[in-house]
Amino acid sequence: MIDHLPGKNRASAHFLLIVLAVAPLAVTACGTQTSHQPDGSSSLRSSVAAGAAPKPSGTADNLSKAAQKAAAQRAAAAPSGDPVSPTKTAVPGPGDYGFGKAAAATAGGEVVAYTPRLESGRVVVPLTIQNTGDKRMTYTVTVTVAGGQQTSPFSVTAKADGVWPGTTWPTKVDITASGLKEAAKGSKISLKVVKRDPFGNAQ
Known part of the structure; x- marks a missing residue:
């Protein structure tokens, strides 16, 4: 052409x-x-493709709301009041009962009598019986008080049946009849202990 x-x-x-x-x-x-503009934006075709992409369905938000609702339900169903737990979980020893100063001890320190005290108008001698052996024992403790208005010693007996090894049995004897009116003055405490294996012989 x-x-x-x-x-x-x-x-x-x-x-x-x-x-x-x-x-x-x-x-x-x-x-x-796909060309890029100087400001970093994509071309018209890229923008259109991005706009056509599906958006997240919001599943994470739904799960979060469900978890919050479940937590609120658990809180509503919980019992009222603060949880109570012991401040000390060890087995209490003789000194943990707050009986004060020891007045007498015997049986290798297993039985301790404390200074007499007034309780509700009665004069009592607190006792702790600690089984340091390896089997259960029954203790018969005779507490003798000398002093006060009595001219002769006054004795009272306490018994602790089947004390477990490693445990302490707190008790007390009432010595009001001894005539001792003031807790510590003019009194002398002495102890006599008989230990017996409930499944064996006395010691």
Whole structure:
């Protein structure tokens, strides 16, 4: 079609045909790429694709609300009041009963009598009986008080049945009849102990 044109015009026509043939290819190639603008934003095609993507369904928020609701239900069902727990969980020893100063001891320190005290108008001698052996024992303790208004000693007996090894049995004897009116003055305490294995013989 352009062969009949003069040489210069023929060359110009060839160039124009090449440009027309290549231009659609260049436009198609550019259209398949995602170009980035100077401000970092994606091309229009990328923006449209991103807008078409599905949004999160909010499942995490639903789980969080369900967990909060379950926690509220547990709190409502919990019993009222503060939990109560012992401040000391060890087995109490003789000194843990607050009986004060020891007045007498016997049986290798297993039986201790404390200074007489007034309780509700009665004079009592507190006792602790601690089984330091390896089997259960029954203790019979005779507490003798000398002093006060009595001219002769006054005795009272206490018994602790089947005290477990490693435990302490707190008790007391009433000595009001001894005539002792003041808790510690003019009194002398002495002890006599008989230990017996409830399944064996006395010691």
